Amino acid sequence: MQEHDAPQERPTATLLLVDDEPHVLSALKRALRREHYRLLTAADGEQALALLDTESVDLVVSDSLMPGMDGAELLGHIQRRWPDCLRMLLTGRADLKATVRAINEGHIYHFIAKPWDDDELRLTIRQALAHQQAKREQQRLEALTQAQNRELVELNANLEARVAARTQELQQVADMLDAAYGDLKHSYVTATQVFSSLLNQRLPRHLQTNAQVGDLIKAFAETHGLEEELQRELMMAAALYNLGKLTWDDHLLSTPAQRLFAREQTAYRHYPETGEGLLMTLEPLQGAARLIRHHRERWNGSGYPDHLQGEAIPYGARLLALAVDFIELQRGMILPRKVPRQDALDLLRKFSGRVYDPALCKSFVALCIEQAPDLGLAGKKVLSLPPRKLEPDMTLAQDLHSPSGMLLLNQGKALTRQLIDKLIRLEELEDTQLSLLVHPPEAANAEPHLAQSERNP
Structure with missing residues (x-):
């Protein structure tokens, strides 16, 4: 089925929306009606594939759970037959097996959780299409480079000036390719953070540690000038280090490590290997998976799973261990x-030289004292306010999650009156109290400050 709107501008892209629930399709179309897209809809996987046989589609948004062919199977077909078509999964619950299958079979670009925020949905689709355009531009530039290389072979060797000019042009093309490739690798980090937010719905709020661990890792990496590739692997590992814990039952999740019985300790010790195993099929995540496997090794060799000792433990795993333990100690998880x-x-200081790399531990503790990246200060004034005391033009100093753990707003989001009103209504509907860490508008050059309610994490 094809929907014909009458946009004032030429459609910028063609989207296919797939859901067996008509009201969901209507809600998606309403959210996107002003985006100048050409919108196609299908009620199931078979209709979607039939449309794709006849229409040129840039992006598919599919529901996860549908009768017959589910979202993961549909996106897998699309990936094999139309690999250039972007794929997004619309899901109403954090189903680990379905999520991993969708990643492995459908190579999805993004998850969209129900219920979605219209502004975030539009932003996500814009970013996806911009990513697609960058990739197409990269392919065009690669083809151009190959054509220019063939032309160089045919050039007269005596035309030194012409060769010099062409070489300069090729360098510019190569620089553009490097920039495009860097954007692609950065998108993997973003995908793991979104995946982490989805998985957090399985965990109680006080066990959702990934964001703080990521803040510590990011601050340390930037302060100490770690290599770009290691930084990417560390950020992905910080987002997914506890992936293996999602196979546990609720009792094991909520029990501190030191209170586990022998049989439970055995299950606990396998979570780094389980996390690694779930990620190893994805080539861009293999470096992060290695760090996850070894982040429970100890400097003196008494850790697990491989009893590595000293510098045999990967540097990134040693750093991840410090960040994880520092946060989990404060959350009552150890x-x-x-x-x-x-x-x-x-x-951390006490166990330096036994559990932790002593030199790395010293640098890590100094960072926590001097910068406190886990508190989300970022060198600016920070206030902790309920929604009714928020003002437009304030910006979020920390990601905002719902009581169930779903990511509502990203750090750095500028608040508007409309967003503030929505947060007030959310408090009333959920019968809960929200507290947001925000930067006031004048905080750009202010000294670091933390509201009293946030001084004791």
Whole structure:
């Protein structure tokens, strides 16, 4: 079925929306009606494939759970037959097996969780199409480079000036390709962060540690000038290090590590290997998977799963271990109590040389004292406010999650009156109290500050 709107401008892209629920398709079309897209709709996988046989489609948004052919199977068909068509999965729950299958078979670009925010949906689709355009431009430039290389072979060797000019042009093309390739690799980091947000719906709010671990890793990597490739692997590992825990039951998830019985300890010790196994099929994540496997090794060789010792433990895994333990100690996930932030730093120092790389531990503790990246200050004034006290033009200093753990707004989002009103209504509907960390409009050059309610994490 094809929908014909009457846009004022030429459609910028063709989208196919697939869902067996008519009201969901209507809601998607309403959200996208002003985006100057050509919108096609299908009620199931068979209709979608039939449309794709006759229409040129840039992006497909498919529901995960549909009768007959589900979203993962449909996106797998599309990936094999139309690999240049972007694929997004619309899902109403965090189903680990379906998610992993969708990644492996459909090579999806993004997840969209139900219910979605219209602004974020539009932004996600714009970014996806921009990514697609960058990839097409990369392919065009690669073809251009090959054609120019063939032309160089035919040039007269004596025309030195012409060769010099062409060489300069090729360098410019190569620089553009490098930039495009860098954008593609950055998109993998973004995808793991979105995946992490989806997986957090399986975990209680106080066990959702990935964001703080990622903040610590990012600050350390930037401060110490780590190589770009290692930084990417570390950020992906920080987003997914606890992926293997999602195979546990709720009792094991909520019990501090030191209170586990022998049989439970055995299950606990396998989570790094489980996480690695789930990611190894994805080539861009293999470096991050290796860090996840070894982040429970110990400097003295008493860790697991491979009992590596000293510098045999990958550097990134040693750093990830420090960040994970520092946050999980404060959340009550290791000891039978929540450890205050300063006491957690003292414990890291105490076990330096036994559990942790002593030199790395010293640098990490210094970073936590001097910059406190886990508190989300970012060198600016930070206020902790309920929605009714928010003002337009404030910006979020930290990701905002719903009580169930779903990502609502990203860090850096500028607040508008419409967004503030939505947050107030959300509090009323969910019968809950939200607290947002925000930068006031004048905070750009202000000294670091933290509201009293946030001083004791």
